[in-house]
Amino acid sequence: MRVAVSLSGLKKSFTAGDTKSLVLKGIDLTIPAEEITFVTGPSGCGKTTLISIIAGILTPDSGRVTIFDTPIVAKSRDSTKFRLANIGFIFQQHNLVPTLTAAENASIPLLIRRIPQRQARRKAIAMLSEVGLGDRIDHLPSQLSGGQQQRVAIARALVGEPRLIICDEPTASLDAENGFHVMSLLKRLSSEGDRTVLVVTHDSRIYNFADSIIEMEDGQVVRIDLAQNKSYSNAMRGD
Amino acid sequence: MYVLALKMLCRDRIKFLTLIVGIAFATLLITQQGSIFCGLMLRTASTIFDTNVPIWVTDPEVRSINDSVAMKEDVLQRVRSVNGVEWAVPFSMNNAIAQSDKGETGVVQLIGLDDESLIGAPAEIPKAVLKRLNEPDAVIITRSRSENFGAPMEGDTFEINDRRARVVGVVDASKNFTPFPSLYSTHSKALLFLPPGYKYLNFVLVKPKSGIDPARVCRNIQESTGLQAFQQWDFVWKTMIYWGKNTGIPINFGITVLLGIIVGAAITAQTLYTFMIENIRQLGTFKAIGISNWQLASMVMLQGLSVGLIGFGIGAGLCSVVGLINPRNSELAYYTPQELVIMALGVVLTFCVLSSLLSIRKVVTVDPALVFRG
Ligand SMILES: Nc1ncnc2c1ncn2[C@@H]1O[C@H](COP(=O)(O)OP(=O)(O)OP(=O)(O)O)[C@@H](O)[C@H]1O
Numbered sequence: 001m002r003v004a005v006s007l008s009g010l011k012k013s014f015t016a017g018d019t020k021s022l023v024l025k026g027i028d029l030t031i032p033a034e035e036i037t038f039v040t041g042p043s044g045c046g047k048t049t050l051i052s053i054i055a056g057i058l059t060p061d062s063g064r065v066t067i068f069d070t071p072i073v074a075k076s077r078d079s080t081k082f083r084l085a086n087i088g089f090i091f092q093q094h095n096l097v098p099t100l101t102a103a104e105n106a107s108i109p110l111l112i113r114r115i116p117q118r119q120a121r122r123k124a125i126a127m128l129s130e131v132g133l134g135d136r137i138d139h140l141p142s143q144l145s146g147g148q149q150q151r152v153a154i155a156r157a158l159v160g161e162p163r164l165i166i167c168d169e170p171t172a173s174l175d176a177e178n179g180f181h182v183m184s185l186l187k188r189l190s191s192e193g194d195r196t197v198l199v200v201t202h203d204s205r206i207y208n209f210a211d212s213i214i215e216m217e218d219g220q221v222v223r224i225d226l227a228q229n230k231s232y233s234n235a236m237r238g239d
Numbered sequence: 240m241y242v243l244a245l246k247m248l249c250r251d252r253i254k255f256l257t258l259i260v261g262i263a264f265a266t267l268l269i270t271q272q273g274s275i276f277c278g279l280m281l282r283t284a285s286t287i288f289d290t291n292v293p294i295w296v297t298d299p300e301v302r303s304i305n306d307s308v309a310m311k312e313d314v315l316q317r318v319r320s321v322n323g324v325e326w327a328v329p330f331s332m333n334n335a336i337a338q339s340d341k342g343e344t345g346v347v348q349l350i351g352l353d354d355e356s357l358i359g360a361p362a363e364i365p366k367a368v369l370k371r372l373n374e375p376d377a378v379i380i381t382r383s384r385s386e387n388f389g390a391p392m393e394g395d396t397f398e399i400n401d402r403r404a405r406v407v408g409v410v411d412a413s414k415n416f417t418p419f420p421s422l423y424s425t426h427s428k429a430l431l432f433l434p435p436g437y438k439y440l441n442f443v444l445v446k447p448k449s450g451i452d453p454a455r456v457c458r459n460i461q462e463s464t465g466l467q468a469f470q471q472w473d474f475v476w477k478t479m480i481y482w483g484k485n486t487g488i489p490i491n492f493g494i495t496v497l498l499g500i501i502v503g504a505a506i507t508a509q510t511l512y513t514f515m516i517e518n519i520r521q522l523g524t525f526k527a528i529g530i531s532n533w534q535l536a537s538m539v540m541l542q543g544l545s546v547g548l549i550g551f552g553i554g555a556g557l558c559s560v561v562g563l564i565n566p567r568n569s570e571l572a573y574y575t576p577q578e579l580v581i582m583a584l585g586v587v588l589t590f591c592v593l594s595s596l597l598s599i600r601k602v603v604t605v606d607p608a609l610v611f612r613g
């Protein structure tokens with residue numbers, strides 16, 4: 001079992017005014033590669049905080065993050081480069097640039113990597129076709145439905161062929177049908193490319209897309225469930 | 240990435256237009272206030288421009304074209320004999336009281352040109368009209384400010400110090416800074432119009448021999464006659480500085496111009512900064528994806544400089560349109576020197592860069608975690 005992400009002793013607190021609240025209370029976790037792992041838990045339990053730290057966007061108070069055997073130092077230049085090359089993001093708000101077309105939005109990660117405009121556009125269009133938006137490449141986000149926007153966001157996350165895809169509530173703003181479509185798409189594309197997917201979600205309707213589900217409560221991991229169709233995974237127990 | 244940065248800028252039509260209009264307005268404010276200031280200051284020296292000769296020789300006491308200090312008649316001969324002088328002619332300028340035949344009385348600026356050459360007459364006076372100055376009692380009056388005398392026409396007569404003068408031409412010379420009309424006459428006739436006793440030669444106009452440095456000729460004249468000699472633009476500057484010092488125009492108007500610059504700069508900075516801050520979520524997304532601070536800063540700077548240049552172009556264009564449609568001799572003094580345009584460009588771009596830097600600071604320190612939150 002290959003390991004994608006390993007966390008040890010992760011703690012994070014926020015200070016608001018003069019009250020300091022411990023949001024992550026020491027998390028040890030191993031996320032297996034090439035699988036779909038869900039992180040669930042009640043609102044405010046620290047899920048977004050956790051993935052922000054994994055992405056190297058937020059600095060933990062203590063603890064270590066390793067992704068594909070690379071230690072992540074938050075906010076460092078190296079971690080930014082690593083993120084650009086290895087991690088694709090799907091945000092809850094999809095965060096598409098409203099003034100850019102689907103193809104332009106989807107090509108952003110490639111352009112940041114200084115891949116030439118035309119080549120980037122070609123790849124972005126290919127990716128949009130993969131997500132079923134081949135006929136919407138020149139539409140602005142405002143001209144697309146919520147589900148279509150989320151699919152553009154998926155195209156953007158996948159276009160750079162990242163090994164790890166991090167999604168925060170990817171289906172929260174979608175109806176059941178669209179949510180199902182988006183998740184099937186994510187599952188198909190990730191299994192094609194041997195990608196690891198980490199999904200933060202509340203949405204119980206999509207739980208059966210998960211290979212395993214990590215349940216958090218109040219800054220701690222309280223349970224790790226393996227989907228019934230999954231063979232036992234030692235990695236989850238940290239063996 | 241940079242193409243995307245420009246697309247993000249332009250596609251948001253309303254914000255883009257607001258930015259462009261804001262910066263264009265700022266540019267216009269700076270350039271047109273500056274142009275009026277420059278126009279006004281140049282007007283103090285308009286007689287010098289109208290006369291348009293390379294070198295002016297005056298009494299050492301003279302501080303501007305409006306200082307009329309008479310020199311002895313023999314200075315003409317002395318100047319003519321100076322090394323490097325091709326020709327030297329008399330030019331007098333004195334105020335006199337005139338009364339029109341309609342009974343209106345007022346001050347006129349009486350200019351006496353060299354009898355033979357008539358050098359120093361404004362180019363606007365047609366040759367044929369100028370020739371008529373040799374007729375007895377002949378004067379040419381400038382149209383501006385002549386309303387005080389019932390706007391005399393050709394053939395009308397005046398009395399200047401009880402001597403008859405006859406208008407042989409009405410011309411549009413440049414407006415100057417005195418509230419009086421100018422009367423052009425010949426030097427010898429001007430002497431007759433003025434109270435007897437004085438020689439009334441205020442200026443000697445000089446052309447240096449070709450191939451000789453005019454500055455050198457000025458020095459020669461000063462050394463051998465003890466008079467002052469200025470090249471045209473030096474005399475213009477001396478006159479502008481004199482008026483500046485003695486009227487408070489630069490201070491008063493300078494404050495207005497400065498205010499224009501400050502308001503313009505504030506508009507530029509404010510509109511640009513607001514635009515950048517409104518985009519911060521998108522830029523945060525770029526950061527989460529993994530854009531480097533350097534790339535991000537370049538994008539913001541590119542956006543700032545682009546709107547700055549476009550807005551400046553439009554503003555400066557409008558300013559020059561005002562200059563073009565403003566008739567040459569209207570009440571609106573308006574002159575846009577190159578230096579003013581360059582200065583305005585400097586101010587606008589400086590503030591575009593400053594507000595871009597401010598936005599960059601904000602963007603670079605933005606917590607990309609914010610894009611994960613709702
Ligand atoms: N920047 C911050 N400053 C202060 N407190 C914060 C900050 N970010 C998060 N928190 C707090 O940390 C706790 C966990 O927040 P987090 O966003 O990780 O929760 P979550 O599990 O993602 O919740 P949700 O399901 O509602 O998205 C919350 O109590 C929140 O108020």
Ligand SMILES: [Mg+2]
Pocket residue numbers: 047048049168
């Ligand atoms: Mg959250």
